[in-house]
Amino acid sequence: MIDIGINLTSPQFAGEQDELVERARAAGLSALILTGTDLAGSQESAALASRWPDYCFSTAGVHPHDAKSVDEQTLAALRELATLPQVVAIGECGLDYNRDFSPRPVQDAVFDAQLALAAELNMPVFLHCRDAHARFIEILAPWLPELPGAVLHCFTGTDEELDECLALGLHIGVTGWICDERRGLLLREQVARIPAGRLMIETDAPYLVPRDLKPRPKRNEPAFLPHIAQVVAACRAEAPEVLLAHTRATSAAFFQLPIQE
Known part of the structure; x- marks a missing residue:
């Protein structure tokens, strides 16, 4: 399994990163991708990832909540x-018009600028x-021909939104929301x-604790990804080992991870 989204820089994990990564390994995870949500967090995620070469990786970017901080x-x-x-x-x-922590025109411009950077x-x-x-x-579609890939993480949209994302070639990340x-x-x-080949799985830890875990933990972590995978597999009427094989291969190829099959 590959957890494509974990917020390892969260204060909820302060001082516990080593134990958390070891529990992930013990749970059968092949790799973790640490999410960057602002410049400082992206730098910290990269530094953390460097502690576990070829097991932890990271992203670099600015979440729409923090778009107003970008220059x-x-x-x-x-x-x-x-x-x-x-x-x-x-x-x-991307964009978050739910909380509007940054003005919408600023979110739009910063999203477009990061897509340009990814294309470059x-x-x-x-x-x-x-x-x-x-x-x-509207902002994303013109950039897609210039990008090697795009994954919409933590998808929770409508049927029509899913259909449009799939038609445009996006990959879809599914969390414990399911x-x-x-x-x-x-x-x-x-x-x-x-479709297999377009689906990835993630925890978005420490957020989105799977509500059906018993006893229910206070926070989420990558070691709970096997549980999420079991639920996803059941919903797809797919054997868990089949789901794990194709989501792992998809994630490794998408992020070009040096994971041995």
Whole structure:
């Protein structure tokens, strides 16, 4: 298994990263991709990833919440960070019109700038979209021919949004949201429609604790990815080992990870 989204820089993991990575290994995970959500966090994620070569990797980008903090120096620093061997994607970038922590025109411009950077560097993008699908697609679509890949992480959209994302060639990241009996029912139906080769799995730890874990932990972590994978496989009427094989291969190829089969 490969967890394509873990926020290892979260204060919830402070001082516990070594133990968390060891538990992930023990749970059968082949690799972890640490999410960068602002410049400082991207730098910290890259530094953490360097502690576990060829097991931990990272992304470099600015989440829409923090778009208002971006200037030309930020983009130059991200460009330099992206040259590190452990940095495998640009992001988390995109739009969040739900909370509007940054003004929407600023979110739009910073998203477009990061897509341009990814195209310049020939790197895939790790994407975020919440309550902004139409504008998200409007900005993203012209860049797709110039990008080696794009994954919309933590997908929770409508059927129509999923269809449009798939038609455009996006990969889809599925989290423990699918384990939520209140909010995850639609995703349980949708996940069966995501073709093998386009589906990835993730925890988004420490967030999105699978609600059906008993006893329910206080926070999420990569060691819980096998549980999420079991639920995804069941929803797809797929043997768990089949799901694990194709999601692992898809993630390794997408991020060009040096993972031996």
